[in-house]
Amino acid sequence: xxxxxKILCMLLCLAMIFSLCACGKSDADSDAKLSVAYDKYLADLxxxxxxxxxxxxxxxxxxxxxxxxxxxxxxxxxxxxVGFDVxxxxxxAKELNMKLVLKPMSFDxxxxxxxxxxxxxxxxGFSWTYDxxxxxxxxxxxxxxxxxxxxxxxxxxxxxxxxxxxxxxxxSKIGYQxxxxxxxxxxxxxxxxxxxTSLVYVDLGTAVEALKAKQVDFLAVAHGNGESIIASANxxxxxxxxxxxxxxxYKNNVCLLNKNDTELLALVNAALAKALENDYYSGWYDxxxxxxxxxxxxxxxxxxxGNKITE
Amino acid sequence: xxxxxxxxxxxxxxxxTFLLQGIGYTLLLSLIAVAGGAFFGSLMALAKRxxxxxxxxxxxxxxxxxxxxxxxxxxxxxxxxxxMIVPVLSSLPYIYSVAIxxxxxxxxxxxxxxxxxxxxxxxxxxxxxxxxGLTQRTAMLSIVLPQAIKNxxxxxxxxFIMVVKETSLASTFFVGELMTAYLKVKGYTYLTMECLVxxxxxxxxxTFILSKLLKSMERRMKARA
Amino acid sequence: MLDIKNIYKNFGDLQVLKGVSxxxxxxxxxxxxxxxxxxxxxxxxxxNLLEEPTYGEVWMEGKLMTPPDPYLxxxxxxxxxxxxxxVSEGLSDEDAIKKIKDDDLLKEKHPxxxxxxxxxxxxKIYDDNGIDINLGRQKMGxxxxxxxxxxxxxxxxxxxxxxxxxxxxxxxxAKKSGKPLDKTPDDIVSEANEKAMKxxxxxGLQDKADVYPSTLSGGQRxxxxxxxxxxMEPDVMLFDEPTSALDPEMVGEVLDLIRDLVKDGMTSxxxxxxxxxxxxxxxxxxxxHDGVIAEEGTxxxxxxxxxxxxxxxxxxxxxx
Numbered sequence: 001x002x003x004x005x006k007i008l009c010m011l012l013c014l015a016m017i018f019s020l021c022a023c024g025k026s027d028a029d030s031d032a033k034l035s036v037a038y039d040k041y042l043a044d045l046x047x048x049x050x051x052x053x054x055x056x057x058x059x060x061x062x063x064x065x066x067x068x069x070x071x072x073x074x075x076x077x078x079x080x081x082v083g084f085d086v087x088x089x090x091x092x093a094k095e096l097n098m099k100l101v102l103k104p105m106s107f108d109x110x111x112x113x114x115x116x117x118x119x120x121x122x123x124x125g126f127s128w129t130y131d132x133x134x135x136x137x138x139x140x141x142x143x144x145x146x147x148x149x150x151x152x153x154x155x156x157x158x159x160x161x162x163x164x165x166x167x168x169x170x171x172s173k174i175g176y177q178x179x180x181x182x183x184x185x186x187x188x189x190x191x192x193x194x195x196x197t198s199l200v201y202v203d204l205g206t207a208v209e210a211l212k213a214k215q216v217d218f219l220a221v222a223h224g225n226g227e228s229i230i231a232s233a234n235x236x237x238x239x240x241x242x243x244x245x246x247x248x249x250y251k252n253n254v255c256l257l258n259k260n261d262t263e264l265l266a267l268v269n270a271a272l273a274k275a276l277e278n279d280y281y282s283g284w285y286d287x288x289x290x291x292x293x294x295x296x297x298x299x300x301x302x303x304x305x306g307n308k309i310t311e
Numbered sequence: 312x313x314x315x316x317x318x319x320x321x322x323x324x325x326x327x328t329f330l331l332q333g334i335g336y337t338l339l340l341s342l343i344a345v346a347g348g349a350f351f352g353s354l355m356a357l358a359k360r361x362x363x364x365x366x367x368x369x370x371x372x373x374x375x376x377x378x379x380x381x382x383x384x385x386x387x388x389x390x391x392x393x394x395m396i397v398p399v400l401s402s403l404p405y406i407y408s409v410a411i412x413x414x415x416x417x418x419x420x421x422x423x424x425x426x427x428x429x430x431x432x433x434x435x436x437x438x439x440x441x442x443x444g445l446t447q448r449t450a451m452l453s454i455v456l457p458q459a460i461k462n463x464x465x466x467x468x469x470x471f472i473m474v475v476k477e478t479s480l481a482s483t484f485f486v487g488e489l490m491t492a493y494l495k496v497k498g499y500t501y502l503t504m505e506c507l508v509x510x511x512x513x514x515x516x517x518t519f520i521l522s523k524l525l526k527s528m529e530r531r532m533k534a535r536a
Numbered sequence: 537m538l539d540i541k542n543i544y545k546n547f548g549d550l551q552v553l554k555g556v557s558x559x560x561x562x563x564x565x566x567x568x569x570x571x572x573x574x575x576x577x578x579x580x581x582x583x584n585l586l587e588e589p590t591y592g593e594v595w596m597e598g599k600l601m602t603p604p605d606p607y608l609x610x611x612x613x614x615x616x617x618x619x620x621x622x623v624s625e626g627l628s629d630e631d632a633i634k635k636i637k638d639d640d641l642l643k644e645k646h647p648x649x650x651x652x653x654x655x656x657x658x659x660k661i662y663d664d665n666g667i668d669i670n671l672g673r674q675k676m677g678x679x680x681x682x683x684x685x686x687x688x689x690x691x692x693x694x695x696x697x698x699x700x701x702x703x704x705x706x707x708x709x710a711k712k713s714g715k716p717l718d719k720t721p722d723d724i725v726s727e728a729n730e731k732a733m734k735x736x737x738x739x740g741l742q743d744k745a746d747v748y749p750s751t752l753s754g755g756q757r758x759x760x761x762x763x764x765x766x767x768m769e770p771d772v773m774l775f776d777e778p779t780s781a782l783d784p785e786m787v788g789e790v791l792d793l794i795r796d797l798v799k800d801g802m803t804s805x806x807x808x809x810x811x812x813x814x815x816x817x818x819x820x821x822x823x824x825h826d827g828v829i830a831e832e833g834t835x836x837x838x839x840x841x842x843x844x845x846x847x848x849x850x851x852x853x854x855x856x
Contacts, residue, residue: 063485064498071495073328103405104485109387116391118401205503212504232501234313292499438586439684439761443698443768444674453697457688 035072037287037297037306038082045090052099059089059100060119062107064203066228067285067292068125078102084288085123085253088142091280092121095271096264111136114256120264122256127181128249137259140269141252143281149251150223151185151244154230156211160238163218166190168242175199175207175216182220185244204229212236220244224285227294283308317505325496329509333492334517340406340413340478340488345421345471347414352421359426370422377419383480385412390484405484413474413481420470428463429455461532468525472518479514489513537562537803538676538772543582543592545575552578553589554827560772560805565798567814567835568807570824571850576807577681579824580776583805584676585669591637594672597771600665601672674702677765681777683757685749691760692745695732695767700725702768728767735763739793755786759793772803779810811854815839823847 063069069083081102093100103119113119163169166189173196176182186197199216201207208229210216230237257265286300301309358370389412394401400408432455440450482490489510497506538560545553552575560566568576581587583594585601594601622632686694703724710717736742739759749757758778779787791813798804798817808814814821821838823831831844842848
């Protein structure tokens with residue numbers, strides 16, 4: 001028993017050291033403001049929601065991908081899952097007069113959930129790909145700001161701005177997240193050049209670590225994710241200045257539905273068309289970006305109460 | 312040095328996510344899995360010793376399938392296929408399906424632990440009891456099982472530690488345990504390495520404390536006999 | 537007292553006992569000798585049904601302990617076609633069964649001695665014939681080569697476990713059938729404890745009553761094992777090579793105790809390699825070879841004037 005209490009003591013000490021050296025650097029105060037614009041959009045969508053008499057809409061998503069979908073640990077329950085796709089999910093539920101159920105799971109599992117009927121729809125920053133189109137019913141496009149339209153390459157700070165055209169990358173290693181749009185883009189752009197494109201990462205976080213450790217020279221990322229990464233890397237990482245030429249079909253995100261669910265697909269598409277017409281997307285996306293700490297309210301044209309300043 | 316400041320900052324901001332939620336759910340899931348596993352595993356061990364060949368066959372098949380497939384795959388099947396069989400599950404959070412899968416998984420291993428624990432007791436003990444005129448049942452209950460438990464408990468402890476680590480796979484369905492905490496925090500901060508170090512230290516602390524506790528229990532048991 | 541009739545025992549395809557019959561009288565001491573693998577231990581274990589004979593009968597004090605002729609009940613029925621053929625060829629019932637056994641005509645239809653059907657059938661036959669193996673076993677004390685003391689019980693608990701459990705069970709049964717109770721459960725416990733202490737005193741180990749067997753020497757363990765069997769007040773003691781697992785210096789104390797018991801008139805069957813001891817205590821010596829009794833007689837007959845060449849050979853090796 002003595003030994004165990006010793007170990008517990010040691011652990012306690014460790015925890016104290018943790019909190020001590022963190023005390024000086026806390027920036028918890030500024031966090032409250034980050035969600036203000038987002039919360040407004042969410043509150044509006046919830047307020048407009050109907051009685052949910054058309055049943056439940058179960059949405060699968062993989063909330064480890066700021067600003068599209070991520071966790072706010074300060075909130076509880078379903079509210080803790082936030083981001084652009086979450087607003088979209090609430091919007092769809094409102095339009096279809098259904099009750100929303102969010103089911104968080106890994107990116108891979110999202111697809112399996114839709115396939116097995118465990119979720120009605122997967123909204124998790126999916127891009128259109130040929131293979132997905134074969135196996136799922138795919139919604140019309142929705143646009144999350146420049147998250148998909150602008151696809152960039154990031155590098156260590158010291159190389160910022162030095163690489164602007166494809167030829168500059170000859171002889172280097174470019175990494176990307178597996179099964180992503182970036183994989184397609186990298187293979188299309190650099191496939192027949194002398195560029196090592198064999199480095200595939202399971203998730204972006206791991207890829208960023210590899211970049212920091214210089215195991216890979218560059219990472220292909222969606223611009224929005226790139227901003228999030230740069231924001232938390234304490235200026236160790238930057239954009240190279242190179243952007244991919246993105247085919248129209250890749251520029252946007254899609255929702256995945258079960259192949260047989262054509263009825264729901266039609267309803268979702270109608271709702272998406274309405275959102276596009278009324279230009280809901282950009283506001284949601286900007287609010288999510290602020291929430292993710294990538295940009296400030298000011299930079300994206302919100303006042304400090306989270307209202308979009310219209311010119 | 313950045314690295315450690317980052318860790319400290321993350322801990323300050325997200326300590327609840329890691330320590331309360333993460334460790335809480337990890338321990339909860341592990342306890343449910345091992346307690347359920349001990350209960351159903353005992354039943355399965357009984358079934359294995361039964362004379363009914365069909366029962367024996369079914370249990371053996373379950374054990375072989377569970378031992379022969381990865382836990383992650385079992386979780387996928389549990390989460391996506393169980394609700395088709397038991398509709399109630401589809402309206403419950405995934406943690407229910409995950410817990411059921413972990414219980415089944417742990418039952419299979421525990422049943423093997425119990426079986427081998429019983430078999431490790433010298434057959435002479437049973438023979439001696441029977442030769443004194445005791446019934447099979449009495450001999451089992453008062454001679455063989457108490458000795459088997461001495462073999463079983465340490466192995467059960469190890470199983471518990473294994474399960475603590477296996478619960479990490481449940482993060483595929485964001486059920487809230489330590490690895491989910493990692494996913495949540497790194498999804499927002501993109502500080503992968505820092506978050507990994509934190510959950511790594513926590514997992515190690517958990518299993519280390521558990522194994523020390525188990526060792527002291529073992530010692531006490533040995534001292535008694 | 538103990539009757540063995542034509543015992544066969546197969547382990548899979550291996551025939552260990554091939555028709556052994558003998559009879560042990562009250563107060564008699566029978567010593568079984570023979571090379572390893574000759575079936576002597578198996579015979580002893582068959583006597584108290586630790587091994588279930590494949591065929592044959594064990595009678596304890598006039599009560600049958602084995603199912604009456606398992607061949608008749610199971611396999612002659614299963615081999616009825618063979619049986620019918622033999623009868624139609626003019627054999628009598630008895631001769632037909634004998635022929636099936638002797639010529640091993642059941643080989644293809646090996647007795648099925650496993651599974652729920654067998655267990656159920658066996659139970660029915662036991663019930664129909666009033667056979668109670670446990671009751672029979674209580675009247676036979678068994679001493680094992682490797683002691684087999686209960687590791688999880690103290691020395692005293694080892695001795696009192698069976699008397700207490702069985703005593704209480706009898707009490708329960710009596711209560712169920714409405715018979716008047718002559719003692720309370722507490723009486724049974726205190727009686728058992730008292731008896732255990734008396735027995736421990738007899739072997740001079742009363743101060744070891746509350747220790748676990750693992751702290752005892754081999755000789756002490758075997759002596760405790762012997763008095764554990766005695767605590768059930770058996771009518772016959774079966775010793776299965778009681779000194780084979782002992783260091784040489786401890787053999788003496790165990791043999792002394794057995795000698796003591798025998799002198800008190802305890803009916804005993806002893807499997808042993810201690811030829812000197814066998815000569816000394818035995819009323820009758822059985823020499824087993826290849827699953828049958830090859831030679832049987834008084835110690836003088838067997839040791840000094842063996843007729844069987846195998847027995848001569850064996851004795852010349854073990855007696856120098």
